[in-house]
Amino acid sequence: MLEAQARRRQQRSGLLLALPAIIWLGLFFLLPLGIVGVFSFLTREAAGIVSLPFTLEHYERTFGVFSVVLWRSVWISVVSTVICLLIGYPLAFFIATRQNNWVRQLCLFMVVLPFWTNFLVRTYAWRILLGDQGTINAILQGLGLIDAPLTLLNTPFAVILGLVYGFLPFMVLPIYASVDRFDFKYVDAAHDLGANDIKAFFRVVLPMTLPGVFAGSALVFIPCVGAFVTPDLLGGTQGLMIGNLISRQFGQSLNLPLGSALSVTMMLIVMVALLAYVRLGNRRLGG
Amino acid sequence: MTPDVELRQVVKEFSAAGKSKRAGYQVRAVDNVNLQIAQGEFFAMLGPSGCGKTTTLRMIAGFETPTSGEIYIRGKAVHDIPPFHRPVNTVFQDYALFPHMTVIQNVMFGLRMEGVPRQEAQRRAEEALDMVKLSHAAARRPNQLSGGQQQRVALARALVKRPSVLLLDEPLGALDLKLRKEMQAELKTMQQRVGITFIFVTHDQEEAMSMANRIAVMHEGHVLQVGTARDIYERPVNRFVADFIGETNFFVGNLVEKRDKVGVVKLADGATFEASLPLDASSVSEGKVTVALRPERIGIFPPGEEDDMPREVPLNVLEGVLYEMDYIGTDTRYTVEIAGTTLVVREQNVDYEDNYDFRLGQTVKIFFPAVSATILQE
Structure with missing residues (x-):
């Protein structure tokens, strides 16, 4: 009796504590989300104005003419995530295995150091580096390695470069945490049982640090799909991504229902990725 | 060999x-x-x-x-x-079983690394689990097992490789006392059965x-x-x-004479007794030495009861003052001071009542054979 009362009281006070967050999220997240969802099925009457009847027109366009951009968003995000993983895992592993605590802290500090400069500024810097008259082309031409400047800017390549550059720390940090928690006695055990370094890594270290890999991949993939500053500055028309389309619909075009449909689609992509993340994580833990 | x-x-x-x-x-x-x-x-x-x-x-x-x-x-x-x-294979202190693998996968791991085909590895791993009586747990994860079971899996995982030497690093350290005793016996039996060299750290x-x-x-x-x-x-x-x-008592005295296997030690108060020389007799020389004497190897008598002393072997007899006496169930501990050294004597309580009537502060006699005392290297 008393116990049940105490439990109920606890639940009530828990709810009370969560109330500000619930109100905040309800007003500024769930409600707008609902509006976006409803808008995506409405008709565009004029710039910035929507009306009935309901229509699937905007989704037809999303998966029709814009499917190229959708598809590009996905593959650029996947490639960027994979590259982040290939660079980030060894880096995180290196940092986590330094004996000297001071060295470890310094390395981590350097990983997050770019955040001290505005993201926009850093992305502009890439324009200077990659441009036709940019630093890279100038050096290559100066060395006589190429005759005409390479087209680096305004390509998917430039977008991937920018995304990897921008989101690498989000891959490094969770993997670092995983490797840091990893007990190297398991490597001793693997060696003891006849596994060489490579087998020990793939059979023992990697599987046991996968939570970090999954978390890092989710943290990189999700902002990549939604990226719009990077493709805007580095991608040109060749590297246009779904984020750019959305910003255009809500900006210049003022096509609210189309923008909403694109937004809902992007959210679905992210949700599929998150679902995969949860599923993979669960399968690892469960039997 | x-x-x-x-x-x-x-x-x-x-x-x-x-x-x-x-x-x-x-x-x-x-x-x-x-x-x-x-x-x-x-x-x-x-x-x-x-x-x-x-x-x-x-x-x-x-x-x-x-x-x-x-x-x-x-x-x-x-x-x-x-x-x-x-x-060689190792049983690690906290077993280091791979948490992302099942028990059988853990045991198969070493065989797979050797290139043993999956079928055969599985069969041999099952045999090994059978040996440690854990066949029923093959599909479980290590974190679903008790400490003693994990210990057995670690043993199976190492032994399945048929190593020349098995190394065990504090293998029982993480177990509670009762389980420890059981596993001690089990390990000993296992070692005799498989016949390979075990080196263990404790x-x-x-x-x-x-x-x-x-x-x-x-x-x-x-x-x-x-x-x-x-x-x-x-x-x-x-x-x-x-x-x-x-537990040991230490006497400091002077080694005054070395004979065949024993030496004569003189204490500060002039009393002498015989003690065994170490296995390597040349490692001690005449002069100041320390003598080790186990408490349970010393007999104690109140004055006037010396006639009860055993006479089959030559005994050292020393005199001291009793100043503490503790009944601790199986034994009684007597603390005696002899020539400035405190000595603990432990007598087993074989009867309901004490054989002798001791009083604190009284002069008592202690005795021990020369074989029970060892002269130590410095």
Whole structure:
């Protein structure tokens, strides 16, 4: 009796504590989300104005003419995530295995150091580096390695470069945490049982640090799909991504229902990725 | 016959990280260790934490490379060979079972690494699990097992590889007392059944004595003494060994005469007694010595009862003052002062009542045969 009362009281006070967050999220997240969802099925009457009847027109366009951009968003995000993983895992592993605590802290500090400069500024810097008259082309031409400047800017390549550059720390940090928690006695055990370094890594270290890999991949993939500053500055028309389309619909075009449909689609992509993340994580833990 | 495992002048130094920035500042974890361990032996390395026993074991396994010296397994030099090419397997202190694999996958792991086909690996792993009575747990994860079960899986995982030597690093350290006793017996039976050399590291002297054929007592990187449990208990070579294994009284006196196997020791008050010379009699010389004497090997009598003393063997008889007496169930502990030295005497309580009537402050006689006292190396 008393116990049940105490439990109920606890639940009530828990709810009370969560109330500000619930109100905040309800007003500024769930409600707008609902509006976006409803808008995506409405008709565009004029710039910035929507009306009935309901229509699937905007989704037809999303998966029709814009499917190229959708598809590009996905593959650029996947490639960027994979590259982040290939660079980030060894880096995180290196940092986590330094004996000297001071060295470890310094390395981590350097990983997050770019955040001290505005993201926009850093992305502009890439324009200077990659441009036709940019630093890279100038050096290559100066060395006589190429005759005409390479087209680096305004390509998917430039977008991937920018995304990897921008989101690498989000891959490094969770993997670092995983490797840091990893007990190297398991490597001793693997060696003891006849596994060489490579087998020990793939059979023992990697599987046991996968939570970090999954978390890092989710943290990189999700902002990549939604990226719009990077493709805007580095991608040109060749590297246009779904984020750019959305910003255009809500900006210049003022096509609210189309923008909403694109937004809902992007959210679905992210949700599929998150679902995969949860599923993979669960399968690892469960039997 | 070549020994199964041989260590020759093995040294391991670690750089003292953090403590000192001076270049070349090294700590010697293992200092000139020589050991020969015979095929089929159950060998224990015993010592307090930090004595170098685990480092020595890790060098045999290959996780550490000796700074200098040589290690041979079955006559083959292995000190330059990585652990995955050595014919040894380890049961780790907290087992180090792979948490992302099932029990059977853990046991199969080593076989798969050898290139044993999946079917055969599975069959052999099942046999190994059967041996440790855990067939029913094959599909579980290590974290679903109790400590004792995990211990058995670790044993199966190591033994399934049929190593020449099995290394065990404090294998029972994480278990509670009752389970420890069970596992001690089980390990001993297992070792006799598989017949391979077991080398195990422990800080528990009772565990070492009850399980091992021979024990190496280590301290500060040195092997102080190697011998059977009886050798080490009865004839400790020095004060550390005597003190580490069981309870001991120490007498300081002068060795005035060395005879065949015994020496005559004179105490500060002029009383003399005979004590055994160490196994290596040349290691002590006349002059100041320490004598170790086990409390349970001393008899005690109140004055006027000397007639009850056994007469079959020649006995040393000394006089002292009784100033403490504690009844502790199985035994009674008497604290006696003799020539400025405090001595503990332990008598088993075999009867309901005491045989003698002792009073504190009274002069008592203690007696012991020369074989029970050992003269120690300084």
